Amino acid sequence: MTAYTDLQTEIEGEIAAAADLAALDVVRVSALGKTGRISGLLKTLGSLPPEERKTTGAAINAVRDAISASLEARKDVLEAAHLAERLARERIDLSLPSAPRPKGGVHPTLQVMDEMIAIFADMGFEVAEGPDIEDDFHNFTALNFPEKHPAREMHDTFFFNPDENGVRKLLRTHTSPVQIRSMISGKPPFRLIVPGRVFRCDSDQTHTPMFHQIEGLVIDKTAHMGHLKWVLETFISRFFETDSVTTQFRPHHFPFTEPSAEMDVRCSWEKGELKVGTGDSWLEILGCGMVHPNVLRACGVDPDEYQGFAWGMGVDRLTMLKYGVPDLRDMFAADTRWLGHYGFSGFAAPNSASGLS
Numbered sequence: 001m002t003a004y005t006d007l008q009t010e011i012e013g014e015i016a017a018a019a020d021l022a023a024l025d026v027v028r029v030s031a032l033g034k035t036g037r038i039s040g041l042l043k044t045l046g047s048l049p050p051e052e053r054k055t056t057g058a059a060i061n062a063v064r065d066a067i068s069a070s071l072e073a074r075k076d077v078l079e080a081a082h083l084a085e086r087l088a089r090e091r092i093d094l095s096l097p098s099a100p101r102p103k104g105g106v107h108p109t110l111q112v113m114d115e116m117i118a119i120f121a122d123m124g125f126e127v128a129e130g131p132d133i134e135d136d137f138h139n140f141t142a143l144n145f146p147e148k149h150p151a152r153e154m155h156d157t158f159f160f161n162p163d164e165n166g167v168r169k170l171l172r173t174h175t176s177p178v179q180i181r182s183m184i185s186g187k188p189p190f191r192l193i194v195p196g197r198v199f200r201c202d203s204d205q206t207h208t209p210m211f212h213q214i215e216g217l218v219i220d221k222t223a224h225m226g227h228l229k230w231v232l233e234t235f236i237s238r239f240f241e242t243d244s245v246t247t248q249f250r251p252h253h254f255p256f257t258e259p260s261a262e263m264d265v266r267c268s269w270e271k272g273e274l275k276v277g278t279g280d281s282w283l284e285i286l287g288c289g290m291v292h293p294n295v296l297r298a299c300g301v302d303p304d305e306y307q308g309f310a311w312g313m314g315v316d317r318l319t320m321l322k323y324g325v326p327d328l329r330d331m332f333a334a335d336t337r338w339l340g341h342y343g344f345s346g347f348a349a350p351n352s353a354s355g356l357s
């Protein structure tokens with residue numbers, strides 16, 4: 001039996017020397033695996049005379065059992081050591097300060113854009129977009145601005161240098177050109193809103209060269225001023241979260257609408273805080289009107305068959321009013337302290353189910 005004892009000692013030595021669980025497994029396979037050393041011994045039994053087979057078989061099995069037990073024991077030791085090592089390595093120091101709040105946040109203007117989109121989407125409006133760099137046709141001509149008309153100057157347009165064909169591109173001065181793009185590329189009826197950046201060469205306490213607008217357009221066979229009033233009052237009611245909305249429409253002039261109006265909302269200012277719905281003040285919110293037949297014609301829409309209304313409003317100013325931001329210029333200063341105070345969590349995306357603000 002010395003052959004078995006020697007083999008057992010050899011394997012036990014290997015087990016004791018296995019430094020980790022992977023090494024121990026290699027030993028296990030080489031001893032007890034299908035083609036392992038002990039299994040090899042068991043296979044020789046068949047060639048032995050029957051009387052020897054019994055004792056030899058018992059002896060080999062005893063060696064196998066002893067090695068299995070040693071493997072188990074070593075495994076327990078190595079697992080305990082592994083756990084102890086992990087516990088030591090992964091120790092948590094509870095006296096450390098907690099992880100700092102991530103810097104940055106969603107800019108209030110973008111948050112308000114999302115609020116507005118959620119409200120109008122609920123009413124069945126789709127979102128349309130267009131380029132920041134526009135041409136004269138979409139920004140002015142198709143919107144019924146007469147050639148050389150002072151209304152073009154009114155917009156303090158940023159023009160690019162003329163290209164090789166002498167054509168001057170410009171930064172869009174309003175979101176209205178997307179009305180044109182949408183009507184030319186689509187088919188009536190239309191019910192869309194256009195959130196976006198616009199640019200004017202103007203900078204003082206209440207103006208910045210870049211600001212945000214949201215445009216609205218409804219074209220079908222019957223849309224009229226009454227619908228316009230309902231859409232805008234419903235919007236204001238949801239945006240400012242109040243049931244009592246009173247509006248007034250003052251006659252105005254825009255080349256692309258006829259008649260045109262500016263809409264004011266009844267409000268009060270108490271200790272500098274805006275309250276929409278009650279009071280003796282009026283807040284100018286937007287420009288609007290019935291789309292001019294010339295605009296429809298420029299887009300290939302027959303004004304004898306279709307009609308509709310449009311509006312455009314400044315998003316930054318409504319953001320300041322809703323969230324009490326005192327200075328317009330801070331909105332564009334990219335100051336992370338300001339954003340930390342006025343910004344919104346990226347997880348607070350407005351939607352009509354869980355609330356808008």
Ligand code: DAH
Pocket residue numbers: 173174175176215216254256257286287288289309310311312313
């Ligand atoms: N585009 C106008 C502006 O920037 C705002 C506006 C007024 C848009 C009336 C409209 C509208 O669609 O009907 O001053």
